[in-house]
Amino acid sequence: MDKNLRILIVDDFSTMRRIVKNLLGDLGFTNTAEADDGKTAWPMLQAGGFDFVVTDWNMPGMTGIDLLKAIRGDDKLKGLPVLMVTAEAQRDQIIEAAKAGVNGYIIKPFTAATLKEKLDKIFARFEQAA
C-alpha cells in the first residue's frame, strides 16, 4: 500500500486528532491534514488531493455521518474511503453508517492494533477492486 497516501483526520477534539495522527505516523502514513468538523473538512476535500478520510461521528457544525453522506453524494469524492472512529456504539448507528457507505468502523477507545487491522482491511479491498 502507498504510504504517501494523503489522509484527512476529522475530529473536534484536538487531542484525538493528534493521537490518530501519531498512530498513523507509526504505521508509516505521515502525509496527513486535520479538520475539526465536517464543515471545515468539506472545502478541504473539495479542493482535492485526499486519498483517505478518518472521521469522528459526533462533532458540532457538521457531523461525521453527514460528512460521509456528503462524500458519497458527490461525484468527485464518492469513491473516497472513509473510516469512522467514534464513541458512538449503538447498533442503529453502526447500521446507519454502513448504509451510508462507510468503509470501516472503529469504536473509541481503540488500540493501535485495531486501527492497523481496519486500515489493512480497507486497503486490501481497494487493491482487490483495482
Place this chain on the structure above:
Amino acid sequence: MAAVVVSINARAADREPPAIPDRAEYIDRLRDILSALEADDQSLFEARLNQLVRAREEGLFVNLAKLTRELHQAVKDLNFDEKLQQLAGNEIPDACVRLDYVVKLGEDAAHKTLDVCDDSRGLLNRLNGCVDSLDGIREKLPSVAALPIKGLTLANEIERVEGAMREIGAALKVSFSTVAQAQEYQDLSGQVIRRVIALVHNIEGALIKLLKATNEGVKAPAPTVAVASGELAGPTVPGLASGGQSQQDADALLAELGF
C-alpha cells in the same frame, strides 16, 4: 411530608362549595333545556344550554386555580422554592463551570503528554543515530591494529557518542517525570466530578420530595427514555445498560451487513 399532604387535604375540606352544578341543579337546568326544546323555542334552548356549559366550565377553572394555589403554597411551606432556586440558580450553573474546567484539565494534560511523546520521538531518533555512530566506530576497529594512534581518535568518538547518549537518557528521564506529573489532573478532576455527583444526588432528592409532596408519590422509574432522534448516545459507560456495542460486536454486525 405527611403534614403537607394533610394540609392540602385540610384545605380541600375548607374549600367553598365548587361552582360546578350539583345533581339537583343539573336536573332542573336540563328540564328547562328539554322544555325549551319541546316548545320549539330555539333561542331559549341555546341560551339555557350555553348557561349550563359555562357554569360547568367556570366551576372547573375555579377548582383548577384553587388546586394550583394550594400546590404552590404546599411547595412554599416546604421551602422547596428556596431549595430549588438555589439548586437551579447557583449550584447547577456552578456545576457546569466545574465540568467545563474538568474538560479543560483533561485536555491540557493530554496535550502535555502528547507534546512529550513528540519530543521523545525526536530523542529516539537521536538515540538511533548514536547506535549508527557506534556501528561506524566498530567498523573502524580493525584499522587500530595497523595504526595504533587511530585508537585514540576512536576513543574520542566513543566518548562523544557516550556524551550524547547520556544527554538523551537525562532528557528521557525528564520526559517520564513530565508524563507522570501530567496525570495529576485526574486527582483534581476526580474531586470536581465527585462534587457534581453529590449535587446530582441532591437534585434527585429534592425532586423526589417534590413528587411526594404533590401526592403523586414515587412510582417505579419510567423506562429509560429512548435517545431522541438525532441525539447521539455518546460513549458506552460500563455498568449502564445503554446497548452499546463492543468493537467485536460492531465487526460482527458489519460482517452480517456484508462488510
